[in-house]
Amino acid sequence: MMIDVVVFFFLLGVFARLVRSDLRLPEALYETLSIYLLLAIGLKGGIELSKQPLVALLPQIGATMALGLAIPFVLYPVLRGLRLSGPDAASVAAHYGSVSVVTFAVASAALMREGIPFESHASLWVAVMEAPGIISGILLARLSRLREVKWATLAHEVAFGKSVLLLVGGLFIGAIAGEAGTAPIQAVFVEPFKGVLALFLLELGLVAGGRLAEVRRFGFVVIGVGLVVPPVLSLAGAGVGLMLGLSTGGVALLATLAASASYIAAPTAMRIAVPEANAGLSITAALGVSFPFNILVGIPLYIAMAQALTGG
């Protein structure tokens, strides 16, 4: 079996949308699934953190944060060159600067299935990389407009926004309670993880399938950006991974994180911070093109690349 079973659920969702099925997941389920995934990923990372000295991880924290901050600054001029308006370019850049938690989960599952080991605290990187790209994106939008930025509000929104809060909250709980302390809740937060991920991918398939019509509307730019940006960014991620001396799996995961685009935290934050940006454009690139690309083609690619680079 080459393709992970959870990917089939995504395809089922896309299919349902394309044939105009009336299949819908209730909104409360969508919210519940995303709360669950964020908490569970945080917890998992936290449990691993409880086993090692945090200080040894500071270089990784610094480097992944820097990566997230840098990506939008690199993407922005390129996107401007593609004739995107300033706000649009900043918004798209922010989406790719941030990360997709589900893409990360699919990549970890692929590594586990193929028996490629990776750093057990990898979900710490997800938590760290969620926010910086969004901040850079907003900064770019503001610089290009000379508009004043309410930094306090902004920092608050990003740091205490639902996704960062759940990820970091899970990390803390996992780190404090440790393996033994969290044992009684693992029947909910560990074993069902992949099944829940499958359901969430069904929902994302429905949403992504709905965006395919938009792909046509936005045309070549969106397809080009959505297909070219991820592999290019994966190189940057892999580079940082090599610099940090990560394992083969770790390099693959960092490549995946760099290549992935946020479609939960970023759209909400950018809508408020950069309302002039066309929300449909960013989300269509991130969820309609890059997300399927990454889970179908990208992840195997990034894993192969990591193996080549690390000789693993």
Add this chain to the structure above:
Amino acid sequence: MMIDVVVFFFLLGVFARLVRSDLRLPEALYETLSIYLLLAIGLKGGIELSKQPLVALLPQIGATMALGLAIPFVLYPVLRGLRLSGPDAASVAAHYGSVSVVTFAVASAALMREGIPFESHASLWVAVMEAPGIISGILLARLSRLREVKWATLAHEVAFGKSVLLLVGGLFIGAIAGEAGTAPIQAVFVEPFKGVLALFLLELGLVAGGRLAEVRRFGFVVIGVGLVVPPVLSLAGAGVGLMLGLSTGGVALLATLAASASYIAAPTAMRIAVPEANAGLSITAALGVSFPFNILVGIPLYIAMAQALTGG
């Protein structure tokens, strides 16, 4: 223990309604549970399909489909004889031509508890029998009215309606990914199955309990139809099962499927396709009378009958 524990949840729901309790399950939970059950049943059948050549199953697919198509044509004249209007007779016939996924699940659970083996791909029959009865019912309604039928729309609604799509989608995923591929999601889609079924039966108990008032309103016809039709249809189901050379458990399941009436796909489809039919009448017969009859009395009966017929 004669009665399966999940049946008690149904009774609790009916009881709550009869004593006018304020107990309600949120609608999002109802939708989530039904999506889960359909997917899980499909997956289970699909995993079994992955173990055997599909071609060997073609006779079963053909025969069960024919059974679903035939039932409404047999019921319709009888119901007309009971003085039901054309549209009402067609609608009731469609409900019994289609099948109840939950009744099927309760019957499988009973067989497993009693250690009676049955075909591991049985949920394939459910997927196959969901739609044909509805199509026949609509056809009957249209023939009796000489109204033009939008077959394209209709075929689309039935084939890509949520329940068929989830069942067939689950079948495909299970068949492609197989036992090994689906292992990581079994903690969600296999182990909790009966517990989720219990919750769904609580909800169905609440709904069925609410229909008991209607039973009084519609009177004898509804009670008669609801109690007499299932055992009669179970004979047809058992007959087809024998013809196909199924195991004892398989004959019992096919009897149950024939005897069961749809209350998810059929009501929605008939409401749009045959609006002249009284929706309350069909649903009251299907969910208020036949469903409780089947899970309380019918299933043990059909199992005993299958044992007698197959000497198993």
Add this chain to the structure above:
Amino acid sequence: MMIDVVVFFFLLGVFARLVRSDLRLPEALYETLSIYLLLAIGLKGGIELSKQPLVALLPQIGATMALGLAIPFVLYPVLRGLRLSGPDAASVAAHYGSVSVVTFAVASAALMREGIPFESHASLWVAVMEAPGIISGILLARLSRLREVKWATLAHEVAFGKSVLLLVGGLFIGAIAGEAGTAPIQAVFVEPFKGVLALFLLELGLVAGGRLAEVRRFGFVVIGVGLVVPPVLSLAGAGVGLMLGLSTGGVALLATLAASASYIAAPTAMRIAVPEANAGLSITAALGVSFPFNILVGIPLYIAMAQALTGG
């Protein structure tokens, strides 16, 4: 690890509220979680009941019921002395006369973690103690007003209200189906229990955090009542436990139940029965002060007390 991991989820919820995060749990999830917890607790008790003669438990049923009935009559004059209006005093008294299912669950988890045995049918006490305190509270409110009481309606609301119905329904199902009969649904109703409790505590943390502003508004009375009443009532609970000859864990649980205040059944019932009472006052004391006090400080205290009293 001193503190149970589920308590951290509560603190995460409170924190999220204090930093004004946009984290919210969908209402359907809240309802689903509470339905689940009530059913699961009932089932657990019922399974244990199936193992012993009910008649032997009659003294416990009588004594715990009497305890619930008595608490409001003791609290009422004290609260009146603190210058609460008649309806307010009655309402607060009713909240403490009833019990908190989640506090009970946290206490059982603590006992299990520390290896202190307790009566396996303890959740029977929860079911028995849910309603009496509410009835006493309503009685007090009516006596102080000379208003006629619609006892029939009231008894109905309390006996068939959602929480009592689910608890008692679960008890019945567990008692009838027994350990073997409920085995197939334990993957849903037993193993995930603590993880679901963690999610529910996250939600309660969000709600309790939102009430902290109210604590300031109501001032000293609410803090005083919320902090002083639980330990005092725990003495009464422990006393009844000793009288009944319960185990160390049993005494601790009865102390916890007496000390805990209802925030599900009581607010709803009192809102309708005693509308003159300020709903915010009772709920702030119960959920904003006493609930966190009990799970953070009270439960360890009550366990220590039970150990001292029983020499266990």
Add this chain to the structure above:
Amino acid sequence: MALIKHPRMLLVIIAEAALEKQLVADVKRLGAHGYTVYDVRGEGTMGVREGAWEADRTIEMKVICETAVADQIAEHVLAQYVPHFGVTMFFADVQVLRPHKF
């Protein structure tokens, strides 16, 4: 093309969810032929109500009826619930096509 429109009153009652059962009984008893309810959240003189949990839920009820019926319902709500519950009410003039229905 000549649709004949008949004037009716639309009464909207926004209230604590705890009142739903009683309000339903009230409007039927006082002569309304139907009602529509849904869940809302909001803020008023009784503070923020987010609907995150049972006692914090708010409902909005719409009743289309004759003015006299609307007045009676409103008077009843005013007397019975407004003193102790969070309640907001307003009237709007609407037109319907099937006057016997409302």
Add this chain to the structure above:
Amino acid sequence: MALIKHPRMLLVIIAEAALEKQLVADVKRLGAHGYTVYDVRGEGTMGVREGAWEADRTIEMKVICETAVADQIAEHVLAQYVPHFGVTMFFADVQVLRPHKF
């Protein structure tokens, strides 16, 4: 401070959820530029509809448009759905600020 308000018609259709898809197609075809839908529960001549499950759900649709468009939609609904479905409709006069939008 001089906001210019333009009169438009608000048409509200409360109907069985099974009709949502068709109603959306209808209002767009008959000239509305938009619509808003949400889930409700209620009671009318067809009995109580609690929305606990699929066939028991009810929706409410709001359409702001010119009177002529509202009339056409209403006439279509009256002819097409009212005979066999639970449907409640009413009109209300409203004012909008951007007349070209509606």
Add this chain to the structure above:
Amino acid sequence: MALIKHPRMLLVIIAEAALEKQLVADVKRLGAHGYTVYDVRGEGTMGVREGAWEADRTIEMKVICETAVADQIAEHVLAQYVPHFGVTMFFADVQVLRPHKF
């Protein structure tokens, strides 16, 4: 039986859910004494919004207030949000019984 009804303005704002927090702050700052919000779905010039996920959710906000307050809120929304967000607004004349409340 003589209920005295006082005219007030009902302002309805249908907007992207991302604006909810800001709209709540705005209407309170501009003088409304309360508001009611609920989740809707729909379609307009910005396309279909089904509310299946976060950025696709739409809310409807009702504010009952004096005409002057409604006008100020509407003007603010028009200037601040309409250029970049999906927003629909309309006014309706309503009557209330407790004029001090609104």
